[in-house]
Amino acid sequence: MxxxxxxxxxxxxxxxxxxxxxxxxxxxQRIARGLSVALIGAPNAGKSTLFNALLAEDRAIVSPEAGTTRDVITEEIKLGPYYVRLADTAGLRLASGGIEQEGISRARELAEGAEVAIVVVDAAQPEEAIRRQLAELPQLECATVLALNKWELVDETKRAALLLAFDGWHGGGVVGLSAARGTGTDRLLTTLRSALDARVGVGVDALxxxxxxxxxxxxxxxxxxxxxxxxxxxxxxxxxxxxxxxxxxxxxxxxxxxxxxxxxxxxxxxxxxxxxx
Ligand SMILES: Nc1nc2c(ncn2[C@@H]2O[C@H](COP(=O)(O)OP(=O)(O)O)[C@@H](O)[C@H]2O)c(=O)[nH]1
Ligand SMILES: [Mg+2]
Structure with a gap:
């Protein structure tokens, strides 16, 4: 008894x-509802094109003219168990002032608040230019995934060299992709998912x-x-x-x-x- x-x-x-x-x-639940991922990188790297490709929707203004995206645009995407607020930003680069400057400082704030930043670079540029751009990025607290964009313009030899050069990028991963063609975006999402898992902690999925x-x-x-x-x-x-x-x-x-x-x-x-x- x-x-x-x-x-x-x-x-x-x-x-x-x-x-x-x-x-x-x-x-x-809180983490899963509130994760934010920022697309950052130099103007013309292809951030807005990638943003659109990831959303499969033509929201951001894509332009061949550098510095067109002057504000921050966010959209929610679902990635596995996560609701991710994906943000497209103006380039993180010192600009002459005015609206673009404002957009850039907001972009930096946003990247600082994000769980993961996707750093987008134009991989068709010489490797030296890519390195310079990456070195110019502000120091970020968040995890970063490197997206080598315009991959379809890069030949096999250079592809191998770039992947080797940036192998193990900040532990977040490197993906070659073509935002314009929508190729490699699946791999980017998988890599992003892993970066979020690592950031948030294993086991959240199950709980x-x-x-x-x-x-x-x-x-x-x-x-x-x-x-x-x-x-x-x-x-x-x-x-x-x-x-x-x-x-x-x-x-x-x-x-x-x-x-x-x-x-x-x-x-x-x-x-x-x-x-x-
Ligand atoms: N060849 C090629 N061009 C691209 C690719 N992604 C973007 N672009 C072009 O690069 C230019 C800048 O793109 P945009 O998305 O506005 O760059 P952002 O300034 O980083 O937002 C545009 O002319 C795009 O069409 C790609 O994967 N391959
Ligand atoms: Mg843009």
């Missing part, structure tokens, strides 16, 4: 685990709840809290109410994991606690 004290301890420990799970689910799952866990917690309060106040003198409370908690958890609990399982739980029927 379980004592009132045992039941209280048992319920408190279940409550503690439930709270921990809730905390992790909510953290995962990311649906709204329904979160509601079920909250329902289960509330049933446990009520039952615990009941046991604290009246001991085991209200077996029907205790049984009903535990039943609600278990059913909510079953819905959470998507399994229906046979009555036999419920019966076993209750018989182990020696309460109810």
């Amino acid at each position: 379980i004592s009132s004290e045992n039941l209280r301890e048992e319920l408190s420990s279940i409550l503690e685990k439930t709270e921990l799970l809730l905390h992790r689910m909510r953290a995962a 990311l709840p649906t709204e329904f799952q979160l509601q079920m866990l909250l329902a289960s917690r509330s049933a446990i809290v009520q039952t615990l309060d009941l046991v604290k106040a009246t001991g085991l003198s209200q077996p029907e109410l205790i049984s009903a409370g535990l039943g609600s908690a278990v059913r909510a958890l079953s819905d959470l994991v998507g399994e229906t609990t046979p009555d036999t399982v419920l019966a076993k739980i209750f018989s182990e606690f020696c309460i109810g029927k």
